[in-house]
Amino acid sequence: MIRYPHAVLAAAGLIAVPAAAQIAPLFTGTWKADIATAKLPAKPDVFELKDGRYTCSSCVPAIAVKADGTPQAATGHDYWDHIAVKAVDPTTISYSFYRAGKLTSANTDTVSADGNTLTSRWRSSDNVKKLEQSGTSTETRIAPAAPGAHAASGSWKPAEIKAVSDSNLIIQIKETPATFSWTQPSGETYTAKFGGPAVPFVGDPAKTMVKVRRIDARTVEETDTRAGKVVIVYTLTLQPDGQTLGVKVDNRKDGTKTEFTAHRQ
Incomplete structure (x- = not known):
């Protein structure tokens, strides 16, 4: 599932007057993503x-492991290092994810009776406060399963997010003329200086570093890096009503x- 972004603000210079003196703390408050x-x-x-093996060619990095329900090593993934895959029944595949020998999250993929819709359900407590979090989404088939493969196999296009725990959707933001703070209900947090150096996203198991800049008074860009490489860029745009954020990931x-x-609460 998608991980809800922790967007931030950055500095911009305006004529001879410091930007911090001209830009009000527009983003301060509590916000909730609208999955609809x-x-x-x-x-x-x-x-x-198929044939006791699980492969995911679209995953980054790609995955190819035994599908016998036991943890298998899979390197290069930011939040887990082992995956256990098994066929639960003719329509459902289960996945368990581990980091340093500890279970961090679990998913299931279930294909519909007509074979055209995949429903994914996930749950996790891999966060600072150990909150139980969950979500459900659907995908639409765009290519069939190979002969002899499990019915949930194939190529799928993301269709709809059905439900996500509030703790994944709600964020508290505090903006000052010099800094921007982001805190999630599950405990992950950071405070970054506008235009300053990258800072740790405290509590994030992947050790994400965050660097931010202000594009204009209503637009903020956050760049996330891991091991010195850019992994995600978030852009937040405050709409004219002051109550809505447009978020691009x-x-x-x-x-x-x-x-x-996202909407102001």
């Missing part, structure tokens, strides 16, 4: 469970783009 507005990535999910690692809006 989500424009999901165009990139398809392509995976297969450019996932440079996965090669996907997502958009949605």
Whole structure:
């Protein structure tokens, strides 16, 4: 599932007067993402469970492991290092994710009776406060499963986010003339200086670093890096009503783009 972005603000110079003196703290407050507005990535999910093996060619990096329900090593993934995959029944595949030997999250993919809709359900408590979080989404088939493969195999286009825990959707933002603070209900947080150096996203298991800049008075860009490489760029645009944020998520690692809006609470 998508991980809700932690967008930030940055500095901009205006004539001879410091920017901080001219830009009010417009983003300060509590915001909640509206999943009904989500424009999901165009990139398809392509995976297969066949002959006791699970492969995911669209994953970054790609995955190829035994599908016997035991943890298998899979390097290069930011939030987990082992995955356990198994066929639960003819229509459902289960996934368990581990980091350093500890279970962090679990997913299931279930194909509909007509074979054209995939429903994914996930749950996790991999956060600072160990909150139980969950979500449900659907995908539409765009290519069939190979002969002999599990019915949920194939190529799928993201269609709709059905439900996500509030703790994944709600963010508290505090903006000052010099800094921007972002805190999630699950405990992850950071405070960054506008136009300053990258700072840690405290509590994030992937050790994400955050650098921010202000594009204009109503637009903010956040660049996330891991191990010195850009992984995601977020753009927040405050709408004229002051109550709505337009959010764009450019996932440079996965090669996907997502958009949605968030509303002031």
